[in-house]
Amino acid sequence: MLRKINLSSISLSMDVAAVISAVIASLFTHSAAFAGTLNGAGSTFAEPAYSLWISDFQKKEKDARLNYQGVGSGAGMKQLLEGTVDFAGTDDPMKDADAAKAKAGVLHIPVAMGAVVVTYNLAVEKPLKLSGAVLAKIFNGSIKKWNDAEIAKLNPGVNLPDKGIAVATRSDGSGTTAVFTEYLAKVSPEWVGKNGKTVNWFPASLGAKGNAGVTGLVKGNPGTIGYVELIYALENKLPMAQIANKKGEYVEASAASVALAAHGIEKEASAKQFKVSITDSAEKGAYPISAFTWLLVFDKMPKEKGDALVKFAKYILSDDAQKSIAKINFAAVPKGIRADALKALGKVQLD
């Protein structure tokens, strides 16, 4: 006789494991909420900055207890609206439709700046030069070869190979994709309306999860081009293309060139409640694919929590805090915009 093979017993034990882990998870989330800490969640891009600010702030204010989880901008905003966290970090401003559903107004406080860089795997002697229009064509699949006349025109004297371009993008929904495609939509009419956190890329392109996934694809396959977030590219010493800005200069991404992108926009920023795009900046020397990352808080909060949170937000906007993030390659928010943001924070109602 055959020994009986029991298929159902295997699926049974898996179900039980799922229940147990769910119960354990719920225990932990509750205990955190009762401890009187301020909880934040959101942007993974801004997570290193928040970690640094929180540890410095807690050294200054002994009673303060804060916690930030990098779960992704979208998830952070969702948790803020559901009331499971007290503040959120996001690289993509909240949609008006979502903000309308909130129990109070949602303040966008610009806390730092970042950028998206274009990285590639190509044996060339000097950094590749690319313009917005050419980038838009590479990333929608209409420029297919590295020695295409349009790329060659931007890179005189560079020996471009007769090799197909493989395009690597993010497969997970991401603020990095949102910033990059928002820039493409600004410089190329073909991209208008197709930008966002999840994009319908052309079929022959490849998608991978996270900055690390895209980098893996680019590093592993000669002839591949992809986009990653600036700090990740600097830490991993990836080759970065110089991108033509509005003034026609080819600019390499750095904390300094990113900071320039937010110059001279104080008026526009405060008129739009800081939800302002700084891609394709007209400033001299500015890197064109730059963006703010925002701290989101409600404009009406219970007294105790609100006090602590406003204090933390004010600390983030201080010169000290803005200077401290330079060592992890974040660009500081210009002083004028910070002054306006402080004013907006002063209007938060506490009851």
Added chain:
Amino acid sequence: LTVAAKVLGHILLGSAGQSEVRKSDFAFVLFLRLLAVLVILVFCSIVFYLFKNALPILSRDGWHFLTESSWNPNEDQFGALAFIYGTLVTSLVALVFAVPVALGSAIFLTEIAPSSLSRPVGFLIEMLAAIPSVVYGLWGIFVLAPFVRDYVQPFLQKYFGFLPFFEGTPFGISIFTAGLILAVMILPTITAVCREVFLAIPNTLREGVLAMGATRWETIRLAVLETGFVGILSAVVLGLGRAMGETMAVTMLIGNRPVISSSLFSPGATMASVIANEYPEASSQLHLASLTGIGLALFIVSLGVNGLARLIIAFSKRRMS
């Protein structure tokens, strides 16, 4: 509510009170039944949750949700067909590669290898099942994908390039590579179950076939493979189930594009991989509902494939007896 309580009471107690003499036995039976009901409740709650949360997209698109292939969250187009296709094709590729190898190694372990060899080798194969899938994914990215790109895909294109399955530029990252990694992952499952099946076949059967003058190959075919056919099918179904639900390693190797291409070298996406990719940052309520709907579809497809396999098993059992 009283009806529900009665039904629950009946499920929990049933005839337990009558047949059990001791109180401790009664309590034990009650406890076991309670656990069994808990599992059923979890199952029902999963189905209910998936259905309830997928309702917005199901009521908007109906069946078109499953038959449309365009997936574009920015324009609120949600069609799951490309993901269903990806799941089925990667699982099929996995089975094509894994089943012969698994069968071969199971036969070797039980029929040919001396026990001093079969024990450690069998243990190693079972250890393969314990490796986390993200580790398989990493190995896939660093070892398997470059190997496939540099050797396997050019070879297939050179000799079988006229077939539509092997068109396009080889990147290493493709439906084909994802299927290969799945094959490696389901190999230990199928091998281990087959080995158990073959070990359970009584030796008298082999001896009988041998006594009839059969060669070694004929003995294996008649006494082992044909007798164990139902068990082999069960093993394949178990492997298929794992292949269809596998997420992490596939996401790392498939290229994540919702396209239906005849070529196995094209990037693709599976139901599990799109949920893993897009759920954390889903941009709208409808997007979330669609991802949950894909979860429901995965559930139904797995159930369907398993049901079909069970039918085949039941049918062949009857034919054999």
